[in-house]
Amino acid sequence: MCIWTLPRVGVIRDTAYIDGGQLYWQPSLKDGSPSELLQDGFEHGLVYTLNFSTPFKTSDNFSEILTSLTSVTGASDDIKPIYVDGALLANDGEFLAYGGLPLATVAVTTPDAGSTFGYQRYWYGGQDKKFEPTFLLNTEITAGITRYVGYGAGVSVPSENMGYYFGGMNSKSHGPVDYPSGNATTDPTTYSRDLISVDMTNQMQEVWRNETIKSIVPGRASPEMVWVPVGKNGLLVVIGGVVDPVFANASFSLTAERMANSQLKSPGFITTVSVYDIESKTWFQQDTTGGPAKTAWTQGCTVVASAPDGSSHNIYYYGGFDGINLRSPFNDEVWILSLPSFTWVKAAVGRSGHGRAGHRCIKPYPDQMIVLGGYPANGGTAQTCVTGGIVQLFNLTSLQWIDSYDPRVWSNYTVPSVVTAAIAGAASTKWNNASLATVFETEYDTTKITPWYPYAYTSTPTNPTNPPVPTTTTVPAPGGGTPKWLAPVLGVVLTLVVLSALAIAFLLYRRRRYLRRRDSVAATSEVNRNRILSWVWGHDPKTGTVTSDETPSTAFDDDSAGVGGGRHLSTTGTVPSVSVVNVVEAGGDMVYELPGTSQAQELSAVAGREVGEVGLAYVPIAGGGLHPSPSVASTASRSSELSAEGAGVVSPRGDSPGLSESPGGVISPAGRESPSTALGKGELDGGAGAGERRRSGPVTPRTG
Known part of the structure; x- marks a missing residue:
């Protein structure tokens, strides 16, 4: 704090209240040198306090010794101006401000001639449990007395519950008076002939008088x-x-x-x-x-x-x-x-x-x-x-x-x-x-x-109010009626209620919309999954039959290699239908051919694996060609349902080794060794002739 010109000061018991004035600060720069002076704007109607319980030295940073109150709460627009000069007239329970020159540079609405502000620290006759320290904004002054005066002298007399303000200066018109700005209408130029008194004996019923000098x-x-x-x-x-x-x-x-x-x-x-x-x-x-x-x-x-x-x-x-x-x-x-x-x-x-x-x-x-x-x-x-x-x-x-x-x-x-x-x-x-x-x-x-x-010693500054931000109250004019503050307070409260309701409704709507969209996406994903599975597995299951003929009807029927163990085939008669997972074939008209000149592809070796570990194998289908089959394990579990109708066994080439001779146990359609042993001992024709037969129509099984 550097300069504090003509603040308004009042004392209530153990605390001095300091309001307004022209307060300038001089912060130090990083290098320790002083900066330019900065004027305090007293935001939120700030009032500083000095409690007499707090020790200090004149060399201390005095701003750390002071505490402060704000005369407004929330988003209130009812902010008092900054006054230079004037007085805080106090007794042992409250103070009322009088006089002073509002700074013309502060863009706030000034009270009218018959209004001032005050602060109630204590309730007369003892502390009421429901009482809280309260600022009084726009307190009415008795008719015929104007607050438009500055550069006078004020004094408080707590033992008499009285306060007095002597003389000072008015504007020429005795209307609004401001801190000197060169405005001939509002500058203080005329000496006041008034001695203003306020009787604070009855709290909330203070009486103002003008005792002419x-x-x-x-x-x-x-x-x-x-x-x-x-x-x-x-x-x-x-x-x-x-x-x-x-x-x-x-x-x-x-x-x-x-x-x-x-x-x-x-x-x-x-x-x-x-x-x-x-x-x-x-x-x-x-x-x-x-x-x-x-x-x-x-x-x-x-x-x-x-x-x-x-x-x-x-x-x-x-x-x-x-x-x-x-x-x-x-x-x-x-x-x-x-x-x-x-x-x-x-x-x-x-x-x-x-x-x-x-x-x-x-x-x-x-x-x-x-x-x-x-x-x-x-x-x-x-x-x-x-x-x-x-x-x-x-x-x-x-x-x-x-x-x-x-x-x-x-x-x-x-x-x-x-x-x-x-x-x-x-x-x-x-x-x-x-x-x-x-x-x-x-x-x-x-x-x-x-x-x-004496005052109790306190090592840290003591705020005289608890809570530190007191309630802000506007005192109604004498004579009853609806308080001035009722309409704006109700307006603010109702506006907040309506805005809160709209916000909640909007959030609920967004949540319901999100949940519906999430359920829809989940359902669509499930449908797509089922469609893919249906394509993989083919058509509905059919009732499979076997005969007593030892000759394998398809390349999947022989169990001699040991793969597909647990498959139960009857040597005679018809095997009844078994409830199994649907086996779906690719469309009947789709023919999968192997190029005659392509090199036979070998599946990964699975010799010795358990059932259920083998991937897809190529299965001959009616009309020629092959289609991907489910894993061998799945095929083995459903082998009793696979019909040999429309599917012949391909004759091997003369120079092709038999299944019993192959190290892997299975020969691929192109004559290469297959990693799966689930195809049995059947041999497939190779060579160009076999390729031609695969392209021309069904393949006939060997007879001998």
Whole structure:
């Protein structure tokens, strides 16, 4: 984190909430050198948090100490703009945002004049089991009060459940006001005369009021305002601020006339402070003593520390600048305005190069001040980071800058000796109005102030909400009726339901279509398989017959070679039909011839194999030719069904060896030795004459 200009800050019990502002980061490059500044876009309505239980050092990467919340959930379009300046007005249970200038560069819809946003961290009267931390978007402000204001001063008073916003600047039309952009209609150019208050006593029924500032109180830009525990309800004290500020001009420059006017009037906001008694709703102007001469302060920060006995209340003012020159070194001094003497005391001298403006101060413990954010003087053409880190620590008792925060290390506040000495040596207070002196005579009931310290030590950052992404709620306008959020929420829910139903229906349709296609493909494959098998096996089985003649009727009938054992042939009569696997022949008209000049082909040797291991053999068929037969094993098991009708035995050539002479046991049709012995002892004719007989018609068996 490099620069954080004018964020809105509020404290709820043990946690500081930091919203908006202009936040710039400066990442390091691979070689360790710093990169150009990058502006934070605060996506999803991001709100940063700092829990006081987490220890840290000023040299730490502060982004690792902070945690964050998002004010939107899901795909909501109801995203709050980024506001520069303004305030988070808080009690011990919630905060409500007020004022601030939306950045014109952020393309989101800004709420109307009567709307703001808030955050409920705790439910009043104890934690409800059903309650969850909730952001309140578009919270209605009481009619007649506008949020169109910036560069004012805000303060929270938890003990009174009140928040206040003083003055600031409006646009000329008192309509929308934006961060200065050169637009004469929306730039802040007019001083506000309003003191806005919000009563948070009744949760969800907050009451906004406009308590007009009296004419005796001059308007100004970016003053500081604190609450002091004096009187029945306390006092508001407004310190500093300037007229004709350079930061309210889009060109960030002033004419000589405006510069002279600021130099004349602005120092008066240090020498004379404005005081408001909350009980009587009365404004006072009170002079101070001991302050810096002819000095103006704006965009500094303040905290209040009271003596344990209530004898004095010391307002610490740190930093800021004169509101005119952005290039001159900014203020790094700490000053104390002690009441009721209204005496200024210089508490700490400035450190060279450490000055800053646009920062915020909070007080976690009675003796400690945390400085958050800020920006440095721009002494050159390029903007630089604040010196010493985005966070600084100051001890209110010792008046020393310290470099670490530990929730286990703290003390009650003690008035610094330099303050005691200044008060003792000062003349009695010269009251501008005696009525204000009377208010100081009334002690405030400090039992209404709840101390939330000490804080439990946590070594890692603690997110104050659980769950970390709270529910987003839009608060309806007073008077009942249908909530604004109902229609869009119902629309989104119904749309999601319809889309989900359509998606499920489409997936079911695709699945059913896939299953039907798969079944169809499987059925087609089975049909094709059966057709192939039918072609291989041929036609339906026939009833086979054998005779008592020992002469083999076909080349498959002899069993002397031992192949086909287990085949049972009757020596007489007709063998009854046997139920076997279908044997299908090739079409009767198809003739398979062997070329007369081709070399006889030999099947692979199978001598000695078991039945069922032999492949296809060529079987003579009626009308001449051969067709592929199933394996010998299959043929052997069905040999009783094979008819010898229409199939003769081919006579061997005179020079052909008989089956008994062949080493393989079977002679192929071309006269070569066959690897199968299942053909028996029959001999086949060879030579050209045999080839002619195979081509001309049926082959007649030998008679002798």
